[in-house]
Amino acid sequence: MDPSLLNRSWTHEQGFQLSTNPNQIPLSDLNDFFSDMPWANPLPEAALRNLIRQSLCFALYDVHNADHKLVGIARWISDFVSVAYLTDVYLLPAYRSQGLGKWMMSCIDETFHSMEHLRGMILIVDRGGGEEILYRKYLGMDDLQSPAILLDRKGRGSAR
Ligand SMILES: CC(C)(COP(=O)(O)OP(=O)(O)OC[C@H]1O[C@@H](n2cnc3c(N)ncnc32)[C@H](O)[C@@H]1OP(=O)(O)O)[C@@H](O)C(=O)NCCC(=O)NCCS
Incomplete structure (x- = not known):
């Protein structure tokens, strides 16, 4: 894996920072997000650590205050080389x-x-909502090319 992938950051002029450093992420705050996502459940700490690793x-931080929430x-x-699946896109409601x-x-x-060897990226989103527009318009996502279909199977940890 390209180690620089886990050490990138971007600064937003209105007081936000986006970072890919996994060590910065506060586990309990992330678990609060999972509690609020209709498709996820909160996880035990060891599972959370594995997931992040x-x-x-x-991760988006509000840097207006010193606590960088x-x-x-x-x-x-991802395997960080060839394919990537985007999931758990979430902002606190106030943001x-x-x-x-x-x-x-x-x-x-x-x-x-x-990522020069990346073949492609996939994500799953409800059809017809604002989020579909977000991914199509601002991330360049498109329908699977016919005749391909996406199959899935729920696991024991699925929230829906
Ligand atoms: C999805 C989410 C991350 C979008 O972030 P956001 O900061 O609210 O979105 P932005 O203000 O940057 O812009 C949203 C853009 O996408 C569209 N959009 C995205 N989500 C939307 C929504 N829920 N309702 C209406 N439009 C939405 C808008 O059309 C807008 O584009 P435009 O300015 O060209 O009209 C955020 O709303 C969120 O956390 N929602 C709850 C969790 C969720 O549904 N996650 C996605 C699961 S697939």
Whole structure:
């Protein structure tokens, strides 16, 4: 893996920082996010640590105050070379609809472009919602090309 992938950061002029450093992520705050995501469940600490270690997390911090609170996340599951699955895109409600989601997508897009052997990226989203627009318009995602389909199977940890 390119180690620089886990050490990137972007500064937003309105007092936010996006970082891929997994060591910065506060586990309990991330678990609060999972409690609020309809598709996820909170996890025991050891499982959370494993999840972070094996993902590329784009963690968004509010840096207006010294505590640098975690306010959002976008998590990639990947081999960091050839394929990537984007999941767990989330902002705390107070931080939504201010353009931060679009900004996170632009940083992800930049990272995606920097990976020369990456074949592609997939994600799953409800059809017809605002999030579908976000991914299509700001991350360049598109429908699977016909006749391909996406199959899935729920696991024991699925929330829905
Ligand atoms: C999805 C999410 C990260 C988007 O971040 P955001 O900061 O609210 O979005 P932004 O303000 O940056 O911009 C949203 C853009 O995408 C569209 N969009 C995204 N989510 C939307 C929503 N829920 N309702 C309406 N439009 C939405 C808008 O059209 C807008 O584009 P435009 O300015 O060209 O009209 C955030 O709303 C969120 O955390 N939602 C709850 C969790 C969730 O649903 N995650 C995605 C699961 S697939």
